[in-house]
Amino acid sequence: MERRPVSGSRNERLNEKPAPKAVVGRVSLYLRQLEALQLEGLNKVSSRQLGEPFGIKNAQVRKDLAFFGQFGHPGVGYNIDDLISVLRRILGVDKDWPLALVGLGNLGRALLRYRGFRSRRFRIVALFDNDPRKIGQFYEGMCVEPIDALPQSLSRHKAILALLCVPADSAQKVADQMVAGGIQGILNFAPVPLAVPQHVNVVAVDLSIQLENLAYKVQKTQDEISRAS
Amino acid sequence: MERRPVSGSRNERLNEKPAPKAVVGRVSLYLRQLEALQLEGLNKVSSRQLGEPFGIKNAQVRKDLAFFGQFGHPGVGYNIDDLISVLRRILGVDKDWPLALVGLGNLGRALLRYRGFRSRRFRIVALFDNDPRKIGQFYEGMCVEPIDALPQSLSRHKAILALLCVPADSAQKVADQMVAGGIQGILNFAPVPLAVPQHVNVVAVDLSIQLENLAYKVQKTQDEISRAS
Numbered sequence: 001m002e003r004r005p006v007s008g009s010r011n012e013r014l015n016e017k018p019a020p021k022a023v024v025g026r027v028s029l030y031l032r033q034l035e036a037l038q039l040e041g042l043n044k045v046s047s048r049q050l051g052e053p054f055g056i057k058n059a060q061v062r063k064d065l066a067f068f069g070q071f072g073h074p075g076v077g078y079n080i081d082d083l084i085s086v087l088r089r090i091l092g093v094d095k096d097w098p099l100a101l102v103g104l105g106n107l108g109r110a111l112l113r114y115r116g117f118r119s120r121r122f123r124i125v126a127l128f129d130n131d132p133r134k135i136g137q138f139y140e141g142m143c144v145e146p147i148d149a150l151p152q153s154l155s156r157h158k159a160i161l162a163l164l165c166v167p168a169d170s171a172q173k174v175a176d177q178m179v180a181g182g183i184q185g186i187l188n189f190a191p192v193p194l195a196v197p198q199h200v201n202v203v204a205v206d207l208s209i210q211l212e213n214l215a216y217k218v219q220k221t222q223d224e225i226s227r228a229s
Numbered sequence: 230m231e232r233r234p235v236s237g238s239r240n241e242r243l244n245e246k247p248a249p250k251a252v253v254g255r256v257s258l259y260l261r262q263l264e265a266l267q268l269e270g271l272n273k274v275s276s277r278q279l280g281e282p283f284g285i286k287n288a289q290v291r292k293d294l295a296f297f298g299q300f301g302h303p304g305v306g307y308n309i310d311d312l313i314s315v316l317r318r319i320l321g322v323d324k325d326w327p328l329a330l331v332g333l334g335n336l337g338r339a340l341l342r343y344r345g346f347r348s349r350r351f352r353i354v355a356l357f358d359n360d361p362r363k364i365g366q367f368y369e370g371m372c373v374e375p376i377d378a379l380p381q382s383l384s385r386h387k388a389i390l391a392l393l394c395v396p397a398d399s400a401q402k403v404a405d406q407m408v409a410g411g412i413q414g415i416l417n418f419a420p421v422p423l424a425v426p427q428h429v430n431v432v433a434v435d436l437s438i439q440l441e442n443l444a445y446k447v448q449k450t451q452d453e454i455s456r457a458s
Contacts, residue, residue: 018449021442022251028438053422091441092448106339111436113335120437122444161443185447187440193282199454201446203439207340208349209257210434211416212320213250214390215351217430218414219321220247225428 023064024091029054030061031087038080046077098125098158100183102147102174103165104134107189111163112140126157130166147174154181161185168192248296253320255293258283260316267309275306327354327387329412331376331403332394333363336418340392341369355386359395376403383410390414397421 019027030050037045047061065071065078068090072078088094099117101108101124111117112124127144129135134144145153147166154162162183166174171190178186185201188194194202248256259279266274276290294300294307297319301307317323328346330337330353340346341353356373358364363373374382376395383391391412395403400419407415414430417423423431 018446024442024445025438028435028441055422090445092444093441097440097444106335106342110335110339114436117437117440120441122437122440161440161447184450185443187436187443193284199450201443201450203443203446205434205436205439206257207343207416207434208346208351209254210432211326211346211351211390212257212322212349213253214414214416214430214432215321215326216253216319217247217432218390221413221428221430 019067023067026054026056026060026064027068027087028091029056030065031084031091031093034080034084034087038084043080044077045080045083047072050078093120096121096123097161098123100124100126100128100150100154100157100159100162100178101165102128102150102162102178103167103189104129104131104139104144105165108163108165109139111165122161124163126153126159128153147177150174150177151180154178154183159183161187164188164190164194166190252293252296255283255285255289256297256316257320258285259290259294260313260320260322263307263309263313263316267313272309273306274309274312276301279307322349325350325352326390327352329353329355329357329379329383329386329388329391329407330394331357331379331391331407332396332418333358333360333368333373334394337392337394338368340394351390353392355382355388357382376406379403379406380409383407383412388412390416393417393419393423395419 033050033053034045037049047058047065051058051061062072069086071083071086085094099122101112104112104127108129112127117124124140124142127139127142128147128150129144130147135146137144160183162178162185164171164174164178164186168190171188171192172194175186175188175194175196179196179200183200185203186194186196188202188204191206191208193204196202262279262282263274266278276287276294280287280290291301298315300312300315314323328351330341333341333356337358341356346353353369353371356368356371357376357379358373359376364375366373388410389412391407391414393400393403393407393415397419400417400421401423404415404417404423404425408425408429412429414432415423415425417431417433420435420437422433425431
């Protein structure tokens, strides 16, 4: 794998292969913890402190960060300010990401008010729905446009990412319209896989898979308890 | 690692260490694909066909399934009916999981109507909220109880898992009440880590982390395109 230094940071390395989803997810958590510690006025942090609130071991923290470069100093720890700015850049959250929200059912309306998006630099800039009672109405200061306007309207709003919250049976059609409008990434809440061109990225949020994962873990714990007794 | 055969299946092995979250997530996808093929009346499937709709390579499919046992036959593929019943048992979705839903804001109400849960054997059996306008009201045939009733009420409903959809600042207090009521697993939608006893499992659904993962992938694709041009 080719690695080359990045301007602005001697110790960061550009890993051309994307990091696995699990690593990126954990690094997002470390970034939150760093920001919380920065708010408390701290300067330095150990890998143990970074992982502790999430139950992640310090060896894992070091391994995850090593995917992106060499940041810490043995026995001293990480400089909080430096690590925050490097991780924000690596994760791409050092810039604004304008989002389109498509589908204003219960889930879509919940996402519209989800504080977690706003506290990062994800900003919903356009709303789309096919319900005639919703089109033309204002939510959080934005006017709802019809879904068929997606191909024309997305570039006007400069939306790069989209939240797909429509029912499963119309998800692929809406995804096609998003792609036609120049969307580069889709967070898919519909419980169906989407077919998109290679340059478009999809992250699927399948809530029943998360629930199955929980059921699996609970069953494993029940097995352990019954074996121990 | 100790492995021992499980009654009812010669080829399944009980892996006492839980499978990684990513493996369990992919196996959930294979199970869906198997169920779809079963509905179409098919009997056999190859590892390629199992992974294809999700963009997962056949080698990965074989590796994931091998975590749980030896199911396929080289050149023949997998028997669909057999693999469905084994995977359902492994994932713990061969039985009913009664759920409590706590917090009936937009997200909670979206989850209440989420078809994906009902199509698996996850069944919401009890609703809790602290809003006096919601307590005593009926949603989907269930009466909303106050959150303070959780410790007494959960065992009466035989709820084992809980969906936690309250605001971040009350999440830990509500989780404590869930644990006091005997809940064994929590699907946590509040964007804060929860402290729970070791016998209780938590799966966190942090939507902004999923969005950060998408932004990271889009940024990587943008980098690749600009390097290629």
